[in-house]
Amino acid sequence: MGDPGVNIERQAQVRARLAALLPAESILFEREDTRPYECDGLSAYRQQPMLVVLPANEDEVRAVLVACHDMRVPVVPRGAGTGLSGGALPMGDGVLLSLARMKKILSLDPAARMARVQPGVRNLAISEAAAPYGLYYAPDPSSQIACTIGGNVAENSGGVHCLKYGLTVHNVARVRGLTIAGEVVEFGSEALDAAGYDLLALMIGSEGMLAVVTEVSVRLVPKPETARCIMASFDDVERAGDAVAGIIAAGIIPAGLEMMDQAATRAVEAFAHAGYDLEAKALLLCEADGNPEEVAGEIARMSEVLQRQGATAIRVSRSEAERLLFWAGRKAAFPAVGRISPDYYCMDGTIPRKRLGEMLRFIAAMEAKYGLRCPNVFHAGDGNLHPLILFDANVPDELHRTEQFAAEVLEKCIALGGTITGEHGVGIEKINQMCVQFSASELALMRGVKAAFDPDGLLNPAKNIPTLHRCAEHGGMHVRAGRLAHPELPRF
Amino acid sequence: MLSPLVDAVRAAAAGGGDGKARALRIAGGGSKDFYGRPTAGEPLDVRGYAGIVAYEPTELVVTARCGTPLAELEATLAASGQMLAFEPPHFGGPPDLQPPHSGGPPGPQPPYSGATATVGGMVAAGLGGPRRQAAGALRDFVLGVTILDGRGEVLSFGGQVMKNVAGYDVSRLMAGSLGTLGIILEVSLKTLPCPVMEETLQFEMPEDKAIATLNRWAGQPLPVTASAWCAGELHVRLSGAPVAVSAARERMGGVRIDADAAQRFWLSIREQSAVFFGAEDALVRPLWRLSVPSTTPAAALDRIEGARLIEWGGALRWAASGTDAATIRDVAAKAGGHATLFRAEAGLRERIGVFQPLAPAALAIHRQLKAAFDPHGIFNPGRMYAEF
Numbered sequence: 001m002g003d004p005g006v007n008i009e010r011q012a013q014v015r016a017r018l019a020a021l022l023p024a025e026s027i028l029f030e031r032e033d034t035r036p037y038e039c040d041g042l043s044a045y046r047q048q049p050m051l052v053v054l055p056a057n058e059d060e061v062r063a064v065l066v067a068c069h070d071m072r073v074p075v076v077p078r079g080a081g082t083g084l085s086g087g088a089l090p091m092g093d094g095v096l097l098s099l100a101r102m103k104k105i106l107s108l109d110p111a112a113r114m115a116r117v118q119p120g121v122r123n124l125a126i127s128e129a130a131a132p133y134g135l136y137y138a139p140d141p142s143s144q145i146a147c148t149i150g151g152n153v154a155e156n157s158g159g160v161h162c163l164k165y166g167l168t169v170h171n172v173a174r175v176r177g178l179t180i181a182g183e184v185v186e187f188g189s190e191a192l193d194a195a196g197y198d199l200l201a202l203m204i205g206s207e208g209m210l211a212v213v214t215e216v217s218v219r220l221v222p223k224p225e226t227a228r229c230i231m232a233s234f235d236d237v238e239r240a241g242d243a244v245a246g247i248i249a250a251g252i253i254p255a256g257l258e259m260m261d262q263a264a265t266r267a268v269e270a271f272a273h274a275g276y277d278l279e280a281k282a283l284l285l286c287e288a289d290g291n292p293e294e295v296a297g298e299i300a301r302m303s304e305v306l307q308r309q310g311a312t313a314i315r316v317s318r319s320e321a322e323r324l325l326f327w328a329g330r331k332a333a334f335p336a337v338g339r340i341s342p343d344y345y346c347m348d349g350t351i352p353r354k355r356l357g358e359m360l361r362f363i364a365a366m367e368a369k370y371g372l373r374c375p376n377v378f379h380a381g382d383g384n385l386h387p388l389i390l391f392d393a394n395v396p397d398e399l400h401r402t403e404q405f406a407a408e409v410l411e412k413c414i415a416l417g418g419t420i421t422g423e424h425g426v427g428i429e430k431i432n433q434m435c436v437q438f439s440a441s442e443l444a445l446m447r448g449v450k451a452a453f454d455p456d457g458l459l460n461p462a463k464n465i466p467t468l469h470r471c472a473e474h475g476g477m478h479v480r481a482g483r484l485a486h487p488e489l490p491r492f
Numbered sequence: 493m494l495s496p497l498v499d500a501v502r503a504a505a506a507g508g509g510d511g512k513a514r515a516l517r518i519a520g521g522g523s524k525d526f527y528g529r530p531t532a533g534e535p536l537d538v539r540g541y542a543g544i545v546a547y548e549p550t551e552l553v554v555t556a557r558c559g560t561p562l563a564e565l566e567a568t569l570a571a572s573g574q575m576l577a578f579e580p581p582h583f584g585g586p587p588d589l590q591p592p593h594s595g596g597p598p599g600p601q602p603p604y605s606g607a608t609a610t611v612g613g614m615v616a617a618g619l620g621g622p623r624r625q626a627a628g629a630l631r632d633f634v635l636g637v638t639i640l641d642g643r644g645e646v647l648s649f650g651g652q653v654m655k656n657v658a659g660y661d662v663s664r665l666m667a668g669s670l671g672t673l674g675i676i677l678e679v680s681l682k683t684l685p686c687p688v689m690e691e692t693l694q695f696e697m698p699e700d701k702a703i704a705t706l707n708r709w710a711g712q713p714l715p716v717t718a719s720a721w722c723a724g725e726l727h728v729r730l731s732g733a734p735v736a737v738s739a740a741r742e743r744m745g746g747v748r749i750d751a752d753a754a755q756r757f758w759l760s761i762r763e764q765s766a767v768f769f770g771a772e773d774a775l776v777r778p779l780w781r782l783s784v785p786s787t788t789p790a791a792a793l794d795r796i797e798g799a800r801l802i803e804w805g806g807a808l809r810w811a812a813s814g815t816d817a818a819t820i821r822d823v824a825a826k827a828g829g830h831a832t833l834f835r836a837e838a839g840l841r842e843r844i845g846v847f848q849p850l851a852p853a854a855l856a857i858h859r860q861l862k863a864a865f866d867p868h869g870i871f872n873p874g875r876m877y878a879e880f
Contacts, residue, residue, distance in 0.1 A: 109787070110711060111707050111708070111711065111787050112707065112785055112786060112787040113707075113710060113711055114785070133711070134711070134712070135711065155657065156657045156661070158655055162654075162655070163654065166628070166632065167655065169632070169661070169664070170628055170632050179853065183853040184853065185851075185853050185854055185857065186851070186854070189783075189828060189829055189830065190785045190828050190829075191783040191784050191785055191807055191828065191829035191830065192624070192625070192629065192783060192786075192804060192807045192808065193629060193668075193783050193830075194783075194830060195830040195832070195847045195848035195849075195850065196847065196850050196854060196858055196876070196877070197665055197668075197669055197673075197858055197861060198618075198631055198664055198665055198667060198668060198669075199665075199854070199857065201631055201661050201664035201665055201667075202660055202661055202662075202664075202665050204661065205657045205660070205661050206660055206661075210660075222710075222711055222712050222713040222714075223713065224713050225713055245550040245551075246550075248549075248550045248551075248552060249549060249550045251573055251685035251686075251688070252685070253684065253685065290713070290732075290733070290736055291713070291735070291736055291739050293735035293736070293739065294732070294733045294735050294736040294739075297733055297735060298733070350653040350654070350655050350656060351653065352548075352551055352553075352652060352653060353550070353551055354548070354550070354551065379655070381654075382653070382654035382655050383551075383653050383654060383655070384653075384654070384655045417651065417652060417653075418651065418653050419651055419653055419655075419656040419657075419658045420658050421656070421657050421658050422653070422654075422655035422656060422657065423655050423657060424657070425657050426657070426658055426659070430658075434658060434659065437658055437659075438658075438659060439647070441641075441645045441647055442647045442648065442649065442659075443659075445641065445647060445662070445864060445865065446659050446660050446662070448861075448863075448864025448865070449660050449662070449861065449864060450660075451860065451864065452857050452860030452861045452863075452864055453857060453860075455860075464659065464660075465659060465660075
């Protein structure tokens with residue numbers, strides 16, 4: 001049975017073509033088989049794909065791409081489907097290309113500190129394979145147990161340690177990919193750079209719109225000898241924000257620097273029992289890593305700064321177990337919030353850190369305006385904020401109010417000099433806000449970048465970069481330096 | 493002033509009486525004119541668009557216009573105890589090799605009196621110095637750019653924040669694009685605190701052992717931030733908290749060298765004023781830059797005659813060599829890297845090209861990107877590859 005949204009004739013035609021290229025079990029078309037692929041981590045958006053294909057190797061990926069290119073069938077690549085912006089949302093007239101079966105670690109060279117892996121390898125599996133050599137893969141998105149490296153490349157994933165250790169773009173040396181026409185392109189190299197334009201930087205974070213990743217070389221780094229974490233309480237969120245600036249001003253780049261507001265710590269504590277101070281208006285987690293003497297020194301310096309900045313309580317982890325417990329709460333923030341509310345909506349804006357107080361006051365005002373609660377967790381070191389709007393999709397109008405709440409917050413991020421997405425991607429979710437963040441000419445240039453790889457617009461179209469038409473419909477008015485965006489379009 | 497640049501670009505794109513677009517050679521301080529293929533075109537001096545627009549040490553971000561002297565930017569950061577961690581080479585005039593004596597740990601590096609390098613040129617060249625092996629490349633520190641494209645439009649990408657995945661990462665694409673995609677008007681860069689302490693150790697060891705040793709150290713949590721091997725001598729720089737540096741020194745051994753001498757040494761590597769580079773000889777013996785996986789054995793480069801200098805923990809091999817370009821490029825490619833004709837007389841750079849030739853699919857993407865940014869082909873034509 002096909003979906004009402006799927007054209008059965010077209011499905012049969014494309015299926016027949018692909019059936020000649022892949023084993024039968026690698027093509028899913030029955031509705032109950034394709035249903036698990038109807039959404040990614042952003043479940044508010046769902047769409048049954050026309051077909052799902054599960055190639056086992058690069059040759060099969062190429063065969064699928066060449067056939068789809070030839071038949072003008074859109075292709076949406078997908079890893080583990082943990083993305084939070086609908087970047088892997090299928091198309092009713094398209095093929096959903098799952099790379100999940102390509103999950104071999106092809107080589108791991110401890111001397112060169114490099115692992116060559118297929119795109120479906122899980123983020124955490126790389127660090128586990130590298131552990132016997134005292135090495136690991138640094139980016140640690142909270143979904144690292146499930147998310148794949150191919151998806152990390154598509155989204156330029158971060159994690160709680162990226163202020164010191166960088167994002168995916170800083171830790172991936174090389175990507176091998178296929179264009180929609182099935183041509184192999186090597187991006188970057190296992191040296192420290194590559195000839196020509198930095199196409200690797202362009203590929204990373206491109207949301208699967210430029211090429212399909214078939215192999216990734218990641219850099220492995222030595223595990224620090226030890227790490228310790230400070231948990232500091234503040235009776236005022238802005239004071240906690242100032243304390244973060246104080247640590248940076250003291251010349252310290254902590255291995256991790258996270259903030260939670262009181263609503264978040266209360267939700268988390270009931271779930272993770274991390275021992276958080278529930279009276280504090282804000283909690284900071286500050287981690288130091290290195291050799292034991294170095295860590296002791298940095299913990300002392302950070303504690304001094306935090307005291308001076310008005311921390312009401314300071315606890316330092318006394319064991320590795322306690323350090324992990326401090327983090328367990330923070331890392332469980334999303335599931336914990338999922339427990340106290342039927343639904344929640346996670347945002348991902350980034351702002352200059354000094355605007356944090358202003359942003360949190362704005363969010364509080366939005367809570368009142370829309371009648372919805374919104375706890376906040378914050379990658380404080382790099383200004384990346386994750387407000388979590390709590391709602392119940394079964395209550396009429398709550399999803400709609402949530403979306404309006406979120407849109408206002410994202411547009412506030414832009415107004416404060418930040419961005420609508422720090423690490424989750426634009427996908428389908430934030431595509432309207434792209435019209436606010438970028439001018440018509442900037443969007444046109446980005447479409448030119450897409451066309452340089454995919455002139456027919458078949459690879460994950462309709463994500464990330466909006467058309468001018470869509471921007472006009474959204475009514476997002478990009479006003480920067482007194483210029484009105486898209487003056488060429490009529491307004492109603 | 494921005495408007496003269498916009499006017500100049502629009503005029504060049506519109507072309508003369510014959511309607512043919514005119515090529516422009518984007519010019520800053522001229523310190524890296526030697527790098528890349530020679531490009532014809534009318535010079536367009538962008539140094540008038542200068543100045544540090546914003547700098548907030550606690551946000552770890554600085555924003556500067558293209559014409560800002562690199563020395564000025566570095567001095568401003570140093571005054572707040574911060575730096576550009578990729579340690580960009582200036583190559584502008586003779587670097588001051590006699591920094592004032594500094595007691596205690598080496599402080600931020602002084603500005604160079606003769607230097608002409610600008611911020612825009614630094615980003616366009618995309619080069620990093622000794623600290624690149626530990627801190628990352630210039631592109632890793634680019635947070636946002638404002639560019640003037642080939643239609644004369646001012647466009648902004650990225651921003652002043654550490655994490656930003658809205659749209660394609662056009663900002664990093666500008667790093668190392670040699671001005672072929674557009675004029676970099678303004679750039680925002682991540683800054684980092686200067687290390688509290690640095691020490692340089694010296695070892696005697698042959699090339700193969702140096703490569704193996706550097707890779708072994710890199711696999712351990714040691715604060716190695718620079719390395720250079722030449723003619724049997726290995727220098728390694730450690731940076732960080734005093735306890736971390738001294739613990740590493742005990743583990744690694746070697747002879748500690750005087751702080752002033754160490755600073756002069758790393759400057760001579762960064763600025764290529766060390767004897768090995770013999771800049772004035774480049775006309776006779778071209779200087780090749782081989783970027784290869786760090787574990788590439790010395791023997792893999794045997795087909796390249798001449799002296800070698802190694803940096804970046806083994807990942808960067810300099811060769812002053814008269815071996816033919818095809819052989820050198822083949823050696824680099826077989827090792828999994830690429831070769832650049834870094835310094836040579838203009839005729840040779842024009843004839844054999846500077847950068848490793850691209851595979852056909854990659855070249856096609858390059859040409860399409862060039863057309864998207866610069867549809868009339870006015871910016872630095874041929875500077876990177878003859879084809880665009």
